[in-house]
Amino acid sequence: MEKILSLKNVSKTFPVGKSLLGQPTKFVHAVNNVSFDVYEGETFSIVGESGCGKSTTGRLINRLLTPDSGEIWFQGKEISKISQDEMRPLRKDMQMIFQDPAGSLNPRMRVSELIEEPLLIHTNMTPQERMKIVNELLGIVGLSDKHAQRYPHEFSGGQKQRIGIARALTVRPSLIIADEPISALDVSIQAQVLNLLHNLQEKYNLTYVFISHDLSVVEMISDRIAVMYLGFVVETAPKDMLYKNPLHPYTEALLSAVPIPDPNYKKERIILEGDIPSTINLPKGCPFAARCSKCRPECLEQRPEQKEVEPGHFVSCHLY
Amino acid sequence: MSQEVLLKVKDLRTEFFSSKKSSVTAVHNISFDIYKGEILGLVGESGCGKSVTSLSIMQLLKDTPGKVTNGEIVFDGVDLLKASDAEIRDIRGGKMSMIFQEPMSSLNPSMRIDKQMIEGIRLHTKMSKEEARNHAAEMLKKVGIPDPQRVLKNYPHQLSGGMSQRVMIAMAMSCDPKLLIADEPTTALDVTIQAQILDLMKKIQKEEGSSILLITHDLGVVAEMCSRVIVMYAGKIVEEAPVEVLFNNPTHPYTQGLIASVPKLGSGVKVLPSIPGSVPDLASMPQGCRFAPRCKYATEKCRTQEPDLVVVGENQRCRCWLKQEG
Numbered sequence: 001m002e003k004i005l006s007l008k009n010v011s012k013t014f015p016v017g018k019s020l021l022g023q024p025t026k027f028v029h030a031v032n033n034v035s036f037d038v039y040e041g042e043t044f045s046i047v048g049e050s051g052c053g054k055s056t057t058g059r060l061i062n063r064l065l066t067p068d069s070g071e072i073w074f075q076g077k078e079i080s081k082i083s084q085d086e087m088r089p090l091r092k093d094m095q096m097i098f099q100d101p102a103g104s105l106n107p108r109m110r111v112s113e114l115i116e117e118p119l120l121i122h123t124n125m126t127p128q129e130r131m132k133i134v135n136e137l138l139g140i141v142g143l144s145d146k147h148a149q150r151y152p153h154e155f156s157g158g159q160k161q162r163i164g165i166a167r168a169l170t171v172r173p174s175l176i177i178a179d180e181p182i183s184a185l186d187v188s189i190q191a192q193v194l195n196l197l198h199n200l201q202e203k204y205n206l207t208y209v210f211i212s213h214d215l216s217v218v219e220m221i222s223d224r225i226a227v228m229y230l231g232f233v234v235e236t237a238p239k240d241m242l243y244k245n246p247l248h249p250y251t252e253a254l255l256s257a258v259p260i261p262d263p264n265y266k267k268e269r270i271i272l273e274g275d276i277p278s279t280i281n282l283p284k285g286c287p288f289a290a291r292c293s294k295c296r297p298e299c300l301e302q303r304p305e306q307k308e309v310e311p312g313h314f315v316s317c318h319l320y
Numbered sequence: 321m322s323q324e325v326l327l328k329v330k331d332l333r334t335e336f337f338s339s340k341k342s343s344v345t346a347v348h349n350i351s352f353d354i355y356k357g358e359i360l361g362l363v364g365e366s367g368c369g370k371s372v373t374s375l376s377i378m379q380l381l382k383d384t385p386g387k388v389t390n391g392e393i394v395f396d397g398v399d400l401l402k403a404s405d406a407e408i409r410d411i412r413g414g415k416m417s418m419i420f421q422e423p424m425s426s427l428n429p430s431m432r433i434d435k436q437m438i439e440g441i442r443l444h445t446k447m448s449k450e451e452a453r454n455h456a457a458e459m460l461k462k463v464g465i466p467d468p469q470r471v472l473k474n475y476p477h478q479l480s481g482g483m484s485q486r487v488m489i490a491m492a493m494s495c496d497p498k499l500l501i502a503d504e505p506t507t508a509l510d511v512t513i514q515a516q517i518l519d520l521m522k523k524i525q526k527e528e529g530s531s532i533l534l535i536t537h538d539l540g541v542v543a544e545m546c547s548r549v550i551v552m553y554a555g556k557i558v559e560e561a562p563v564e565v566l567f568n569n570p571t572h573p574y575t576q577g578l579i580a581s582v583p584k585l586g587s588g589v590k591v592l593p594s595i596p597g598s599v600p601d602l603a604s605m606p607q608g609c610r611f612a613p614r615c616k617y618a619t620e621k622c623r624t625q626e627p628d629l630v631v632v633g634e635n636q637r638c639r640c641w642l643k644q645e646g
């Protein structure tokens with residue numbers, strides 16, 4: 001399979017706090033030295049704790065943000081430093097579904113205009129052709145053409161999220177970065193949207209970078225998964241390997257915490273003790289050391305390097 | 321759990337007006353009670369009126385074209401629809417607070433987190449600025465924010481989705497509410513932090529005797545947290561049942577479909593069962609049972625006459641002709 005996207009040692013910090021001279025005094029280390037490859041036609045999921053850098057990674061790939069260092073290759077082109085002008089045509093092939101549907105939809109545009117916009121930018125379609133696609137997509141995400149003339153604030157949380165999904169699908173990109181695309185949807189509509197994404201993938205060989213904290217959904221739709229912690233990718237593996245044989249202690253804890261939809265089921269959860277370290281002062285050794293029950297002395301001193309423990313299964317932990 | 325009612329919602333109807341004469345009804349004469357110290361779940365398809373119900377209870381429709389046009393909302397002995405603005409301000413954020421579904425856009429974008437939290441806390445307590453700040457930091461710690469001092473100094477856009485959500489939760493819980501309305505409170509959180517937040521909610525329920533109205537589409541969370549559950553469909557309650565009954569013996573065809581479409585860890589399926597069709601548009605509701613166009617059991621009667629919500633078992637109500645034949 002062809003690589004469509006490749007991140008090599010990508011890092012991003014954000015300044016916080018200012019000195020008297022207006023210089024930033026501290027930095028949030030949001031994404032640290034992240035590397036992974038995504039192959040054409042696959043669903044690559046990124047999971048991990050809130051604040052671990054998933055959305056930032058998505059925004060770096062989409063080049064809404066510029067990395068401090070590292071390389072981002074998309075369809076054979078290094079895009080980490082190109083200008084927004086150079087980036088614009090590429091966005092037809094790379095769309096993003098944003099985590100915050102309310103904040104990412106222009107409140108002064110009607111739903112039909114919002115969904116039409118990417119077509120206006122990237123195609124020469126006639127208004128009729130555009131409206132046809134808009135109405136089709138509204139139907140596909142479970143809204144009706146009656147909704148087309150309304151404004152975003154007139155919709156429920158889940159409806160807004162579906163507008164965001166329709167918007168990303170209009171220009172039929174080859175890569176979709178979907179940041180928590182179904183988090184506000186009830187299970188039945190989740191199922192419809194997931195089935196839709198699956199069908200589109202089969203039909204058009206779409207590639208997804210799927211950001212989610214819902215591990216049951218991730219298990220269902222992913223081919224490969226990266227687990228992030230504190231801005232680092234700590235484990236990457238094909239889905240089955242990750243779920244059957246999680247190697248990193250953080251992945252283990254994460255998998256044990258999934259709520260089970262059965263009131264009689266009593267589960268054994270690994271409750272993580274200890275504080276999540278600050279992203280301003282990164283720990284010197286393993287980023288997970290403060291909360292890891294298997295922590296050894298060397299973990300506090302040395303950052304574990306990524307190792308391929310079985311084919312395709314990468315982990316950064318001193319146990320391996 | 322006592323049987324003492326903390327919140328009574330009776331025949332609540334909320335409409336959105338696009339002009340003086342034309343309106344759509346988002347919440348259609350719903351009635352339910354929340355008992356002291358209970359966690360009541362509210363579930364239902366996207367757009368069915370869960371958030372509008374909670375905004376109606378909180379009296380937060382003022383900035384929208386929405387209006388409560390019928391019913392009663394009695395909270396802790398106060399009829400909220402008749403209360404003065406001052407009374408409402410006193411209750412809201414204090415004895416009754418809400419975690420909003422869209423945290424990123426519910427926080428004030430131009431105000432630092434510390435200012436927002438301190439103002440909120442001081443409105444309902446006698447704390448000094450200093451005390452309120454410490455309390456805010458403590459609350460942030462409790463919701464699993466690793467670096468409260470940094471987050472306090474941030475503006476909302478500098479936080480991740482889950483961090484904004486937790487700031488929202490910390491704010492809502494900071495004045496020990498008697499009733500906490502939590503509208504999809506953990507959608508942006510990973511499971512470990514979700515577990516921590518759910519534990520925190522259970523703790524205020526057990527230790528402070530708080531009641532919680534928990535709106536969520538995550539049936540795993542419902543199973544774990546709630547004692548009773550209300551299911552809404554297209555603006556109406558279609559089923560109400562104790563949690564075990566709802567999962568083991570759902571009676572309404574919509575509830576049955578809902579339970580069947582839950583993805584389960586380890587089930588190995590690629591395509592999920594979903595309920596075919598979509599929710600009817602508010603402006604063009606079907607005449608009879610609102611679920612009829614999607615229901616595999618629908619009969620002629622279903623399409624013309626609407627069933628009532630009737631008692632079908634111990635503490636169980638259901639709105640379906642199948643359950644009220646004869």
Ligand SMILES: Nc1ncnc2c1ncn2[C@@H]1O[C@H](COP(=O)(O)OP(=O)(O)OP(=O)(O)O)[C@@H](O)[C@H]1O
Nearest residue numbers: 154155156157158336346366367368369370371372
């Ligand atoms: N400001 C508004 N103006 C007009 N209609 C509105 C407005 N707010 C909500 N509605 C409509 O009211 C209905 C109920 O919306 P509500 O937000 O309560 O849904 P919900 O059950 O919370 O859904 P979700 O699970 O997607 O959040 C929806 O059909 C929505 O379009």
Ligand SMILES: Nc1ncnc2c1ncn2[C@@H]1O[C@H](COP(=O)(O)OP(=O)(O)OP(=O)(O)O)[C@@H](O)[C@H]1O
Nearest residue numbers: 014030050051052053054055056478479480481482
């Ligand atoms: N514009 C910004 N300025 C300062 N800090 C930022 C900015 N954007 C993100 N951050 C910080 O970077 C870190 C990673 O944020 P990011 O949004 O990538 O997390 P996430 O993994 O998507 O989390 P969530 O699951 O909660 O959405 C957080 O500590 C966040 O506060």
Ligand code: SF4
Nearest residue numbers: 286289292299317318
């Ligand atoms: S490197 Fe050490 S501290 Fe880090 S996850 Fe592995 S065992 Fe735990």
Ligand code: SF4
Nearest residue numbers: 609612615622640641
């Ligand atoms: S009343 Fe009829 S259409 Fe409605 S849920 Fe029951 S069987 Fe289905």
Ligand SMILES: [Mg+2]
Nearest residue numbers: 055099480481
């Ligand atoms: Mg995010």
Ligand SMILES: [Mg+2]
Nearest residue numbers: 156157371421
């Ligand atoms: Mg809602």
